[in-house]
Amino acid sequence: MALVELRDVHKTFAPTKRGGAPVEAIRGVDLDVESGEIHAIVGYSGAGKSTLVRLVNALEQPTSGTVTVDGTRLDALGDRDLRRVRQGIGMIFQQFNLMRSRTVWGNLEFPLKLAGVGQAERQRRISELLHFVGLADKAHAYPEQLSGGQKQRVGIARALATNPSILLADESTSALDPDTTREVLSLLRRVNEQLGITIIVITHEMDVVRTLAHRVSVMESGRVVESGPVAEIFARPREDVTRRFVATLVDEVPSGDDLAALRRQFPGRLLTVDVEGHTSQADVFALLARHGVSVEVVQGGVNRVGSAVFGHVTLAVAGDAADAAVAEVGRLEGVEVLA
Incomplete structure (x- = not known):
């Protein structure tokens, strides 16, 4: 009881x-x-x-x-x-x-x-x-x-x-x-x-x-x-x-006006990594690096509660191989392709 x-x-x-x-x-x-x-x-x-x-x-x-x-x-x-x-x-x-x-x-x-x-x-x-x-x-x-x-x-x-x-x-x-x-x-x-x-x-x-x-x-x-x-x-x-x-502690996945503003500022591809998911940020960055694309963190962050880590990180991906890189990364668990 x-x-x-x-x-x-x-x-x-x-x-x-x-x-x-x-x-x-x-x-x-x-x-x-x-x-x-x-x-x-x-x-x-x-x-x-x-x-x-x-x-x-x-x-x-x-x-x-x-x-x-x-x-x-x-x-x-x-x-x-x-x-x-x-x-x-x-x-x-x-x-x-x-x-x-x-x-x-x-x-x-x-x-x-x-x-x-x-x-x-x-x-x-x-x-x-x-x-x-x-x-x-x-x-x-x-x-x-x-x-x-x-x-x-x-x-x-x-x-x-x-x-x-x-x-x-x-x-x-x-x-x-x-x-x-x-x-x-x-x-x-x-x-x-x-x-x-x-x-x-x-x-x-x-x-x-x-x-x-x-x-x-x-x-x-x-x-x-x-x-x-x-x-x-x-x-x-x-x-x-x-x-x-x-949301007062963790940025949500951008949408609506926020997403539109990011698209205007970063003309490449956008994707969000769910940090709490099974795919690590290191895996995502390593895969993108193999395609030779440029990567910039444009929104989000991570927090810790005890041993648990959670949050969202939105990345802007640019370069000749951006489409191929984003397509491959988008198949990973916990990754959402935004644009």
């Missing part, structure tokens, strides 16, 4: 004003998150991502369907049991949500006090957390004395305070600059690898997905429209919304 399991989940909100229509935020979602994985949920604004998170930590109850975490159906629990379950689910927020009147130490101590942890154990646990996130020297600093990245590291430490089995990270890097984002993602990867904690990442940033996640689910209009391993989804996106997300 998956650690987090949603089955045919719907969530409808009542109208916000008199005479308004109900809002169906989640529409028949099925989702599995396996223990120990980092699972990204992506979608544009209004897709239902944040509502889905609130269903997983039971801050919202489904209108219908079931939400199961670690074998326990959350939609069937009373308030007391829900509070117990939530102690096993840590939350990391986009805007940090630190208490300005408390020091870093005080922010970490607060959830431990709520959980009834004794003073000696609280001190041991806070010291352990501060060293883990690299902020041992900031224990007595206040939030306004910290950088954005330091604040988010405090937020991560606070989320880890009660030894959760799951972390929910809702747009946790959206307020950070690129360098700080890399530091925070590296810390989250360490949380997953060293502590074995399952992480659900809510984001609209595909570079976060590429860098951090093992699996990804794509949401649109309250539904999960596509789900699978990150490398597979990036290499072969099926849905239009997924292709739009992937």
